[in-house]
Amino acid sequence: MKKLFLLILIVGAQITYSQSKSDKKIISNKWEALKTSSEFGVHGERINLLRQNRLNFMLAGEYLINGFENKPGSHPWQGEHIGKWLHSSILSIQNQTILNKNADWRAEKLKNNKEKIDKLVNRLLATQLENGYMGTYAEENRFMKMLENKSMSMVGSDMGFLKFGWDVWTHRYNLYGLLTYEKYYPNKKVIDACRKMGDLLIEVFGEGKADITKYGTRQGISSMTILESIVMLYERTLDKKYLDFAEHLVKVSEQNSKLRLMGNMLENGSVVNSGDGKAYQLMANLLGYLRLYRCTGKEKYLTTVVNGWKQIKDKHILVSGGPWSRHTDYNGNKECFAHKDAFHPEKIFVEGCSDATWVQLNIHLHEFTGDSKYFNEAEQTIVNEVYRHQDIDGYKFAYYTIPNENKTQHNPFYHCCGSSEPRGMEMYSNNLVGVIDGVLSINTLFPARIKLSDEFGGGNMKISGNFPYTNKTTFNLNLDFKKKFKVEFRIPTSTSLNSVLVNNKQVKYIKNNRGKYEINGSWKKGDLIDINYQFNLKAHEEIGEEGKRWVAFTYGPIALAEKLNSKNDFSLERDKFNRMIGSNLDRPEPFINLNTKNKNVLLDKLIPIEGSQSRFKIAESDIELMPYYKTASNYSGPRTYFYLGD
Ligand SMILES: [Zn+2]
Known part of the structure; x- marks a missing residue:
């Protein structure tokens, strides 16, 4: 009473x-989050450090x-x-x-x-x-x-x-x-x-x-x-x-001809042209249009967001998931989107605020639709670019990163990016497992614990495995009571699903219209779902400034890069070749003599290093590729894009 x-x-x-x-x-x-905690594994470590160090540090003064x-x-x-x-x-x-x-x-x-x-x-x-x-x-x-x-x-x-x-x-x-x-x-x-x-x-x-x-x-x-x-x-x-x-x-x-983001997006104009192409703010404006659509049902607002999203994804996102920007004569400053022909891996920037806002936009589009393509984007940005922006001490953050540079400028100060990136990380962590149309919807392969609602038998679920450094993840259902329901899960980008086992027996699954894999079952306490998958190696070509061609590699959702050390590799005396391609980094170019447009020829040059996790050697060179985010420190950074030729 x-x-x-x-x-x-x-x-x-x-x-x-x-x-x-x-x-x-x-x-x-459509998609609603269930209470989830990710305290273990790679992401758990990052999020714990964020909470203990950055968030406390910000409050301390x-x-x-x-x-x-x-x-x-x-x-x-x-x-x-x-x-x-x-x-x-x-x-x-x-x-x-x-x-x-x-x-x-x-x-x-x-x-x-x-x-x-x-x-x-x-x-x-x-x-x-x-x-x-x-x-x-x-x-x-x-x-x-x-x-x-x-x-x-x-x-x-x-x-x-x-x-x-x-x-x-x-x-x-x-x-x-x-x-x-x-x-x-x-x-x-x-x-x-x-x-x-x-x-x-x-x-x-x-x-x-x-x-x-x-x-x-x-x-x-x-x-x-x-x-x-x-x-x-x-x-x-x-x-x-x-x-x-x-x-x-x-x-x-x-009515402002230099802004009119909606009109521009509805006409499929370039994001470069609205508000000087200011990347962070432009994506934050799209967040506003998405909410406005939810409150009015007016299609033009949703189309604005979807067209903007698609264009940004196709033209302005690096393999690291970072939205890139560069100062040109047609935009405002180095935090503004530029056309693809301005791409150069040593001259472009990723602002931390742009990472976080891109994650936020994708998280909200995913909540709204349940479509895995949006969560894939958010995850790619988190596990590559955001992890690089965050120093391994958890409290320093980089304002800008550059895809090819021999350092990462983490600093402890208050800056817009150091306050934005934690938002992206917590939003991502808040959306790892949820419910859609009565289906238990799992977005992550990272270790996590989830509190299950009664429609899923109460109790909890544990996700275990060493993602992204393993090929197997287990969902352990610890239900309070028996219940029949569907389970769907998302496989990261560039990843193949090999098999799904329930209590060690292989079961059938379908790929549903949200791009997630679905199994139906009657579940009880102690049931185990094992999923086996493999990352695929991919080459991504960029044609940028002066028609120069570049290639970068990904392994599943993980961007790969060579670790450059500023103490060893930085040379003030650029050689003639470096000047020709506009490089400051004194390193050999392993693909320059291949003269090929065939991506398989490039991929064949990558040899897995035995016993290592997501590491490859480039044949006939001393170059080793490792996860992009692992290259970052104040004295080291990645070489993500390799020169292919003109
Ligand atoms: Zn910022």
Whole structure:
């Protein structure tokens, strides 16, 4: 009775959150995550280090909050970090709670973490001004006072205006972080604060008011990332004014000929042309369009996302899963997408924020459809590019990486990428196993523990194996009671499934329309599902700057690279050949004399090194290929792309 009363109170409180309720229904995600913990194996090690070191380090100083409490802050986008930290920290707690029962110390630790988060949230809320402003700027520099770029001296530069220009951006991340917090820990105070931020933005940038695309950098594409946060606010409150505001933002954005991301994507134009092609922000805008589709059902929003996704995947993603960018005469800076003919493995960059946003876009598309092709992309980025950006100490992160370079510049500072990558890692970890249409859906071969819901017999499931360094993974079903249901699992990209065994007996399986393998069964406690698979070796050709051809290799989802050591290999005296191909790296080119377009001839040169894990020797050379991410340290980096010729 007491519980029922509480429930009524909560439901009642939630209804009073919104004023003018919308009659629109939100299209729900098809795929829903089950509580999963990955604490073992390669990914478990990375995620543990992230939690113990990076997330704690970020909180340890006062940098997350002091810009809000003592305005003005010290850096133009100092305000973004708290929202990003909240997002990853909340998911981190969610991803660990499954193991609570067995370890009191862990429960205690999580409780402590949660208390720290609560404290920080309260401090942040306390900085909100009466008008709804929750930023780090001096009064004269706030977005309400400085609406248009014309007063700014360095419009083209992201770092140019140090005192203003990123204020809307801060509100984007405040809303994102606080709404994520509130999703797991309902709290009217938080919703009220978010509403006040939303209302202030409407007051300044709403119908008949200032043009948001004139605020901030890159034709307004940075400010337009607020779209996703505003739609999140609508999803939470169902207050129609926020949905109207979101669609108004789209209208304004479409009227700016240098931005109009939707129009451009619907016409299959290039991502290079919207908002100077700023990669991170452009993908963050697509996140907004995806949510807007979910709330309106308007096809044009979904088509915008799908067309953008396909183009980015086909033209702007490296074998490492990193979205690459380069400064050219037609875009803004080195964080902007460039056309394929600008590709050069020593002159392009992968910004950490682009990794994380690409992962996020794929995770959300996967939740929405259940289609394995999206999760494949997220996984490829995580196990290659994100792992390289994260130093093996877990707390330093690289801002940029370059596919061919003899070092990786991990650093301990607060920077956008060091706050974005943890979000990508926790989102990925939050989506490893789930449910779709009554099917138990397994996305990962990494070791993990999963709490099963009653529709899957209660109890839990354990995934074991040494992925990505083995050919076998076992799902151990530890059900509370017998149950009949389908199990589907995803095999990583460039991987062949050889057999599926249930309790040591081979069984039939089908590949379903989500690209996952499906088996049907009546399951009981102790059932074992073994899957046997093999990675396939693949050659990927890129034709880039000046028609130069390059090749890179992958083994299953793992990108391969030669490890270059900056102490041994760096030579200031470039030889003539290096100058010709524009290389700084003093290494032999093993494929240059082959003069072939046949990928099999290239693949034949790769000889597996016996007794090693995912390592190959290139024939007639001293070059050894290893997993891309393993090449990274402050003194070493990968050579991922090899020169093939013109
Ligand atoms: Zn960044």
